[in-house]
Amino acid sequence: MSSSPRLPDARGPLTEALFDHLQGGSPRLPAPDPEADDPLIGDDFHLALHVAYDLAYRGFEGIDDGYEWDLDVLRFRRGLEDAFETALRAESRAQPSEVGHVDARATLTRIATEPVGPSLSTYVEEHATRMQLEEFLIHRSAYQRKEADPHTWGLPRLDGPAKAAFVEIQADEYGEGRPGEAHADLFAVTMSAFGLDPTYGAYVGALPGSTLATGNLISLFGLQRRLLPCLIGHLALFEMTSVGPMGRYVQAIRRLGGTGEAQRFYEVHVEADVRHAEIARDRLVGSYVDEHPEHAAEVVFGAESLSAVEGRFTAHLLATWTADQSSLRERILAGAA
Ligand SMILES: [Fe+2]
Ligand SMILES: [Fe+2]
Known part of the structure; x- marks a missing residue:
């Protein structure tokens, strides 16, 4: 298997909670707050999602590969994905001519x-x-x-x-x-x-x-x-x-x-x-x-x-x-x- 990168530094509540869990801490993974961290461009939001996804690519040095399918990580990832997708669809609906046939x-x-x-x-x-x-x-x-x-x-x-x-x-x-x-x-x-x-x-x-x-x-x-x-x-x-x-x-x-x-x-x-x-x-x-x-x-x-x-x-x-x-x-x- 290819070598894995190091986990980057946490940069907010989402990455702090995720990285703590990946390093053996108890799974207290919060739901994203779209008011605090924009699901389209938020720095903490997108690093958390990037790391959650990269568990399915190369993983991270010193992080157990089993976290790829950890149910708490998956639930956390789904929360981020849903917020990201919802924000993308809200923009897309601004073009009603695209909807339908x-x-x-x-x-x-x-x-x-x-x-x-x-x-x-x-x-x-x-x-x-x-x-x-x-x-x-x-x-x-x-x-x-x-x-x-x-x-x-x-x-x-x-x-x-x-x-x-x-x-x-x-x-x-x-x-x-x-x-x-x-x-x-x-x-x-x-x-x-x-x-x-x-x-x-x-x-x-x-x-x-x-x-x-x-x-x-x-x-x-x-x-x-x-x-x-x-x-x-x-x-x-x-x-x-x-x-x-x-x-x-x-x-x-x-x-x-x-x-x-x-x-x-x-x-x-x-x-x-x-x-x-x-x-x-x-x-x-x-x-x-x-x-x-x-x-x-x-x-x-x-x-x-x-x-x-x-x-x-x-x-x-x-x-x-x-x-x-x-x-x-x-x-x-x-x-x-
Ligand atoms: Fe290419
Ligand atoms: Fe190409």
Whole structure:
């Protein structure tokens, strides 16, 4: 089994109670309080959910693997998941035209092409300092060092042409089984090229809730089978909105003096995701909604949620950077404000 990261520091009542329990304390795990900690971006909320989920990925150094299925942890996780999902659905209901009978492919294409506020990749391409680019890599490491894994939970829940399409995308994400070629491994190369620590989970303690929410969203959709259509919508929009930004990150790395190997993660995506976008929209979503038209609105909800969560992630980075501040919770890069 791969090595496990260290448990980060607790940062509020939810993580304090969870980490105490994981380290052998009695299970006094509170329910989340949406008034005190926003289920969409709360720092304590999303670290607690991230740790609860990561028990199902790599676990944590010194924490008994049995806690993955500990009933108190699962009950606690469900409380967080329900609050997160409720908040996401409240936003989604703001668009009543999406409810009811939906053409999922056309709606996803519209979401992928409509402007959604300031572009993070354009800022990084044109304006980011080297330190901001490194912060960007640190933010993305929480998901990209396990890239593809949260979507893979969907595979055993599918069959037929939709499963074949999903497998084709995931096979590329895992580098067709070639050691070191999985996209998660290529991201480690990019991190190392910038002098960052590519160890799985190395920077989780520095990440705000708005960043951890991007990964938690996929685990939410991946780990609950009833949310499979949301997972499909998430993956499809993910692939459909990848090529432009990935190309801009290549340019940013070039402008800031990054090496060819630092660019490779992004170059691979520019090439692969043209095809992945077509497979995801036409064969994955297409086959799935042809067979399950009643789930089309849920496919769209999954895509909308990705767009909303990414919007908050972008807003935080741009707001802090344009105010000359670090976007991380801790100053871990030399020169950070
Ligand atoms: Fe990828
Ligand atoms: Fe892809």
